[in-house]
Amino acid sequence: xxxxxxxDPNAVPDVRRCLDCGRCSYVCPVSxxxxxxxxxxxxxxxxxxxxxxxxxxxxxxxxCGACTEICxxxxxxxxxxxxxRRELRETFQPxxxxxxAPSSIMRLTANxxxxxxxxxxxxxxxxxxxxxxxxxxxxxxxxxxxxFRHLRDDLLDIxxxxxxxxxxxxxxxxxxxAERCCGHDAYWLGDEDLFDRLARLNLDxxxxxxxxxxxxxxxxxxxxxxxxxxxxxxxxxxxxxxxxEVISEKMKAxxxxxxxxxxxxx
Ligand code: SF4
Ligand code: SF4
Numbered sequence: 001x002x003x004x005x006x007x008d009p010n011a012v013p014d015v016r017r018c019l020d021c022g023r024c025s026y027v028c029p030v031s032x033x034x035x036x037x038x039x040x041x042x043x044x045x046x047x048x049x050x051x052x053x054x055x056x057x058x059x060x061x062x063x064c065g066a067c068t069e070i071c072x073x074x075x076x077x078x079x080x081x082x083x084x085r086r087e088l089r090e091t092f093q094p095x096x097x098x099x100x101a102p103s104s105i106m107r108l109t110a111n112x113x114x115x116x117x118x119x120x121x122x123x124x125x126x127x128x129x130x131x132x133x134x135x136x137x138x139x140x141x142x143x144x145x146x147x148f149r150h151l152r153d154d155l156l157d158i159x160x161x162x163x164x165x166x167x168x169x170x171x172x173x174x175x176x177x178a179e180r181c182c183g184h185d186a187y188w189l190g191d192e193d194l195f196d197r198l199a200r201l202n203l204d205x206x207x208x209x210x211x212x213x214x215x216x217x218x219x220x221x222x223x224x225x226x227x228x229x230x231x232x233x234x235x236x237x238x239x240x241x242x243x244x245e246v247i248s249e250k251m252k253a254x255x256x257x258x259x260x261x262x263x264x265x266x
Contacts, residue, residue, distance in 0.1 A: 012083040013076035015043040024067035024077060030060050039067045039077040058084065059094040063188035078188075085190030094189060101147045102185065105140055109180040110197040119175050121145075121156040126163045129172035133212040135238075136163060136173040139221040140181050162217035162243045169250040173215060178205040184220040187228055199229055207237060217243045 018040055025031045025038035037060050058081065067077045085094075096103050109116055121142055122128065138159050145155040166173055183198035202225075206214065216222040219242070226240040250256040 013080040017073040018043040023070045027066040127172045132174040134173040135211045137216045139218045182221040182224040184224040213239045
């Protein structure tokens with residue numbers, strides 16, 4: 001989950017509040033991997049130079065919000081960078097990652113004339129109910145299975161496992177053939193037009209299908225649907241939960257048990 005919303009999410013947070021304490025760099029995953037990046041360095045550069053350099057640093061942040069969680073000066077760095085990206089992308093396009101495949105998927109699925117095909121991963125032992133009011137939101141995993149095959153053999157094990165867990169909890173969800181990319185990357189890269197197109201297509205499809213609950217297994221889909229959709233479009237007509245929340249509730253209610261209780265799972 002991202003940190004709590006700003007009262008005005010479109011306001012640009014004031015990085016001049018930064019005290020240069022370094023706590024954000026300590027928790028930032030990008031700082032750990034990239035020598036020349038740290039949230040406080042970007043803040044310092046802005047304060048000293050009055051503007052951000054349009055270099056890679058601006059686009060390296062992954063918008064996880066860990067820096068904002070730990071900052072005692074309420075700098076809200078992840079929101080600050082989103083606002084700056086929105087402003088700067090007019091004149092400076094970020095470099096595409098992974099051979100531009102993820103950004104192409106976002107743009108292609110934002111085209112309402114293109115019908116996504118996303119249900120080929122369902123194994124014969126898994127149960128769906130197309131009349132269900134619970135939707136399993138699959139996100140871009142079916143496409144990522146092709147793009148990231150060099151990193152992991154079968155990414156489709158992830159939606160299969162999520163569906164298997166739901167089935168074990170007595171839930172047979174529906175899949176939406178018209179489901180699009182949730183728009184997470186478009187939003188955090190400052191491309192609000194693309195994000196709004198994707199989100200509206202998803203919201204229309206979810207509403208038309210009479211869905212009361214959306215279950216996500218991807219943390220980006222989860223936080224986008226739960227926090228960003230209402231931020232842009234107002235209250236949702238359905239609940240959003242993660243698979244882990246559903247399973248944890250069922251375990252507490254004694255309706256599902258782990259086979260190996262001594263195992264540590266995430
Ligand atoms: S945690 Fe906050 S105050 Fe400390 S360096 Fe980072 S942005 Fe500045
Ligand atoms: S939001 Fe960006 S800058 Fe902050 S901790 Fe995450 S990756 Fe680092």
